[in-house]
Amino acid sequence: MVKIAAHHIAGTPEHGFSSMLHSNPDYTPTCAWPDDCMVQWGHGLVPAVPFFEAFPVGTFIRGEGETIAAAEQQAFEKYQRDLACDHVWGRHREGRGTYTNGAAFCRKCGGFRGSMFCPVIVLGHMRKPLSNWERDWLDSLENDHELNAHMDRKYPADAAGRRRSARMLRIRLNQFGAAPATGEAAA
Numbered sequence: 001m002v003k004i005a006a007h008h009i010a011g012t013p014e015h016g017f018s019s020m021l022h023s024n025p026d027y028t029p030t031c032a033w034p035d036d037c038m039v040q041w042g043h044g045l046v047p048a049v050p051f052f053e054a055f056p057v058g059t060f061i062r063g064e065g066e067t068i069a070a071a072e073q074q075a076f077e078k079y080q081r082d083l084a085c086d087h088v089w090g091r092h093r094e095g096r097g098t099y100t101n102g103a104a105f106c107r108k109c110g111g112f113r114g115s116m117f118c119p120v121i122v123l124g125h126m127r128k129p130l131s132n133w134e135r136d137w138l139d140s141l142e143n144d145h146e147l148n149a150h151m152d153r154k155y156p157a158d159a160a161g162r163r164r165s166a167r168m169l170r171i172r173l174n175q176f177g178a179a180p181a182t183g184e185a186a187a
């Protein structure tokens with residue numbers, strides 16, 4: 001069974017919130033999406049185009065159309081093209097430039113994968129003083145124990161990354177200092 005996003009399922013907190021925003025039209029997907037694929041749909045805000053989005057493992061597919069059913073059909077056709085393609089992956093996205101964050105785009109079908117390559121890192125990009133917001137961020141990572149405990153409970157998968165950010169910011173502060181405060185904080 002395809003996974004329906006929580007905000008479409010009556011009785012969930014997400015559904016209550018989404019219904020309040022009138023962004024949650026009733027709809028039942030009809031295409032043969034894989035079991036582990038999450039799907040959602042709605043009407044865009046500006047412009048108000050019906051859309052259907054699917055998140056098969058590793059990728060993201062969006063269809064748009066006159067109706068949500070037409071949008072699902074378009075998304076499913078893109079998905080079928082992706083499945084049938086003998087992909088040629090690259091970092092370049094047609095008409096949008098080159099992505100350095102590890103995302104990949106197929107030169108043949110336009111298919112997308114979120115993390116196919118290693119991110120391109122500029123050497124020495126850590127060798128500089130902390131900006132004001134990084135100084136604030138480090139302060140909260142090191143001292144706001146209540147917030148950190150809350151974030152760890154809410155986003156357990158990100159906990160290790162948050163510790164790493166704190167260590168990196170602390171090393172940069174020790175080695176390179178912080179940029180002078182600007183605006184009101186400097187007065």
Ligand SMILES: [Zn+2]
Pocket residue numbers: 082085086087088106107108109110111
């Ligand atoms: Zn392809």
